[in-house]
Amino acid sequence: MNTKMKQIFIILSIILIGLTPGCARQGETPAPTVAPTTTVPVTKPDVTTTPPPTPVAEPEEVKTSNFVDSVPSHKEVFATVPEEVIINFDNVLGDTSKVTVYHEMDGKTxxxxxxxxxxxxxxxxxxxxRTKLDPQYGDGKYTVKYRACQAGGAGSTCMDGRYSFTVDSSTLNNNYADMTKKAYIEIKMAGNRFNPQNVIISRGTRVRWTNEEGTRHTVVSNPFKSQNYVLSLNSGLLSKYNNYEYTFTKTGEFPYHCSLHYSDGMVGRILVK
Ligand SMILES: [Cu+2]
Structure with missing residues (x-):
């Protein structure tokens, strides 16, 4: 190799080293340049396909247009499993209507x-x-799904609704006055309140509500409008010092209210053991 050739070789080597990545420092073995052997397919966004929807939590409550009220009501907390769920509608429903109650506890439904x-x-x-509930399910969240179909057989339109309530037995210790083993108890009505508000009684106990003030009150079963969870629990209007008696012969938890002051929170519960 003559001098001219050597010079050209050195110049070419310098240029090559400068162009090769990872070979900036002299004396290092240049890292082999790996040519890509596989072609990564480039996914073109398909403008005709809408992306999958982000999962959205199901709404807690969906009211159909013919829904009136229910026991339990949406978000209501019972201390014990209600004996049954009753849902009222303001139209005549067909036989294809149905109710399903789901119980959720520890992530299992x-x-x-x-x-x-x-x-x-x-x-x-x-x-x-209406649908009966087995008390064995106990505490947890209950979701009521109903399908309200028009009368008229096959082809009639249906509407789906849902709501949820909770059973929490720990509320029993804090929020209920234990008045068990008594033949008779007294609940006073004053200041738009029932006092005591929530009581536990034994089966067969007679409960007497007395209105202690000039404002008139009533004692009627929930739900607020239909009053039909316990149809016979209905005092009519009670004036000052009037009273109303009812003997609870069945076990269960019975929410009731004053129909004149429901929105003021004049509500109570009788839990019969
Ligand atoms: Cu009242």
């Missing part, structure tokens, strides 16, 4: 009740659906 019996007729018009 199972069906607590399915009711496909034909809806019943309400005294005040329209229909009601």
């Amino acid at each position: 199972h069906i607590a009740s399915i009711e496909t019996r034909p809806p019943e007729t309400r005294m005040t018009g329209g229909s009601l659906m």
